[in-house]
Amino acid sequence: MTTGARPGLINLFNDFKDRVEVVSVYVREAHPGENYPHHMSAEQKMRQARDWVKLDKIPWTVAVDTLDGATHEAYGPLPNSAYLIDRTGRVAFRALWAGQEGLLRGKIEALLKREAAGQDSVNLGQQENLVIPLIHGGAEFDRTMARAGEKAKEDFRREMGNVMYGMQKLMSKLQPVINPGNSPIE
Amino acid sequence: MTAEPYNFDTFRREMVKKDMHFRGGPEPGSFAPDFDLPTVVGGRFHLSEYRGQRPVLIEFGSIT
Numbered sequence: 001m002t003t004g005a006r007p008g009l010i011n012l013f014n015d016f017k018d019r020v021e022v023v024s025v026y027v028r029e030a031h032p033g034e035n036y037p038h039h040m041s042a043e044q045k046m047r048q049a050r051d052w053v054k055l056d057k058i059p060w061t062v063a064v065d066t067l068d069g070a071t072h073e074a075y076g077p078l079p080n081s082a083y084l085i086d087r088t089g090r091v092a093f094r095a096l097w098a099g100q101e102g103l104l105r106g107k108i109e110a111l112l113k114r115e116a117a118g119q120d121s122v123n124l125g126q127q128e129n130l131v132i133p134l135i136h137g138g139a140e141f142d143r144t145m146a147r148a149g150e151k152a153k154e155d156f157r158r159e160m161g162n163v164m165y166g167m168q169k170l171m172s173k174l175q176p177v178i179n180p181g182n183s184p185i186e
Numbered sequence: 187m188t189a190e191p192y193n194f195d196t197f198r199r200e201m202v203k204k205d206m207h208f209r210g211g212p213e214p215g216s217f218a219p220d221f222d223l224p225t226v227v228g229g230r231f232h233l234s235e236y237r238g239q240r241p242v243l244i245e246f247g248s249i250t
Binding site: 001002003005009012016019020021022023024025026027028029030031032033036037038039040046048049050051052053055056061062063064065066067068069070071072073074075076077078079080081082083084085086087088089090091092093094096098104108111112115121123124125126128130144147148152155156159160 | 192193194195196197198199202205206207208209210211212213214215216217218219220221223224225226230231233234236237238239240241242243244245246247248249250
């Protein structure tokens with residue numbers, strides 16, 4: 001799902017980098033496999049974060065959470081959530097899944113507009129929609145599973161069933177159409 | 187049934203179900219928990235340094 005969110009976040013980063021700070025917090029592996037297993041040390045977690053930045057060519061700041069996920073836990077430990085923090089340090093908006101460029105763009109623009117008008121503590125609500133993020137995430141299923149390793153793929157198939165697995169495989173075939181913004185990555 | 191450790195080694199259906207809704211974390215309008223963490227390029231990212239400066243968009247994620 002993180003790689004599925006990438007094209008949208010790249011666009012947002014490019015369009016707002018002068019006005020909004022963008023940071024990813026690297027957390028536990030969502031689909032641990034032989035190549036990227038669950039973290040057993042802070043050093044390993046840092047290595048896997050660096051691999052992600054290199055392979056996905058992430059241009060914004062990437063901070064690595066502690067081994068026990070202290071920051072992740074403080075924000076509700078979701079696999080790929082997004083939080084928009086206003087100038088006062090309060091949460092202006094949060095989305096269960098980050099892979100929604102249009103939604104985040106609208107909220108960022110609304111926040112900037114209200115802050116420019118002198119308003120503090122802007123509350124723009126929250127959103128839990130999975131449909132759009134799942135399309136973008138599903139399109140990266142093959143890539144993500146190939147990176148993670150066979151175990152991750154087997155775990156997904158066993159836990160989610162053949163129908164869901166087949167859907168993800170199908171969406172991966174449409175990857176170039178669904179996520180053209182990911183064409184620069186390996 | 188034993189609780190999964192934070193760094194679980196196997197993806198489970200149960201986790202997907204839990205991840206369909208927010209569970210905990212700061213609600214809109216409340217203060218974002220501060221953090222000060224190492225970055226992949228050897229620096230630090232300290233959230234509260236941006237207070238009074240500019241908004242921050244935070245994404246949580248992993249390579250898998």
